[in-house]
Amino acid sequence: MRFPVRWVSVLLVLACALSLWGATASAREMEGTVVRIVDGDTIHVRIGSTIEKVRYIGVNTPEVHHPTKGEEPGGREASEVNRQLVAGKRVRLQLDVQERDRYGRLLAYVWVGDLMVNAELVRQGYAQVMTIPPNVRYQDLFLKLQRDAREAGRGLWRRA
Secondary structure, three states, X not given: OHXXXXXXXXXXXXXXXXXXXXHHHHHOEEXXXXXXXXXXXXXXXXXXXXXXXXXXXXXXXXXXXXOOOEOOOOHHHHHHHHHHHHOOOEEEEEOOOOOEOOOOXXXXXXXXXOEEHHHHHHHOOOOEEOOEOOEOOOHHHHHHHHHHHHHHOOHHHOOO
């Protein structure tokens, strides 16, 4: 009789774990509307009644309003491409392992429909890959897109 009871206990624990995993997995995504473009890799998104500052995971664009660096070459162009991709649009935010950075910004892969904005900025050549572990889910994709953009001379890689 012990054997079946032990297996029932194991199955109950597994069922609870899977249930919790499912809840956690669904909590790793959220939807909202873009209400402000900060620069090429940062936006403000209204999620319910809250506005979150969202930093794109895995990419970096030239600065537009940096307190010490000032405006970097290509910053306005990257911001404009970002604006064209997301301004006023409904977005899906996909989180990775680390939810926030040291500045309290929500870290996310930003999707407009089936288009991942992080990847599109790299593909067009307006963002460079900047992987910060543990958020590495799309690192290989970003590196391939960056290589292709650089070889094709797209965006910031444009040859003068």
